[in-house]
Amino acid sequence: KQEVTQIPAALSVPEGENLVLNCSFTDSAIYNLQWFRQDPGKGLTSLLLIQSSQREQTSGRLNASLDKSSGRSTLYIAASQPGDSATYLCAPEVGAGSYQLTFGKGTKLSVIP
């Protein structure tokens, strides 16, 4: 059964800093991995999708990397802004004929103005 761990659980940084969020997963046989953000009491907003054949994916100030063999993904946020404050969730798609996403508990990010 796929298990997803996200470190750190919470992170507080001053505005303008670059930061890295980590995600690890136990079963490397995944189809892809998605990163989401969740604002309090709200839905999930898709940020990036990395296919299992890719190493990196970029969208604006966000860059996600995937090392499938070691079961790791990182989300890099450049020049953080207060509007980036949210919980960030990592979700590999299980693979082996299953298309469900397995979620970690997330990293709660606070960007201080």
Next chain:
Amino acid sequence: EPEVTQTPSHQVTQMGQEVILRCVPISNHLYFYWYRQILGQKVEFLVSFYNNEISEKSEIFDDQFSVERPDGSNFTLKIRSTKLEDSAMYFCASAKGPNTEAFFGQGTRLTVV
């Protein structure tokens, strides 16, 4: 930009009552999902639906749960006899195909009293 729409945003129901949660997926998407998130916990997969039938379901999705696509646009989750532990945020998601980006709705907060 196309989005997944869920109604209602919040529903309060008495234990033992039936509830129907409604979703309008993105129009050209073919894969549909329900997930739930109990307060303070991880987002959990419930069920996936493709070609008018369930393609996968989790252990949570027992006989009390059912899904339906009654017409070309709606996708519903029915809980036959609600329990207190069904209180959670329920998210609908859709995707164009397998291994593609999943888009989530804003969720329905279900409170069972």
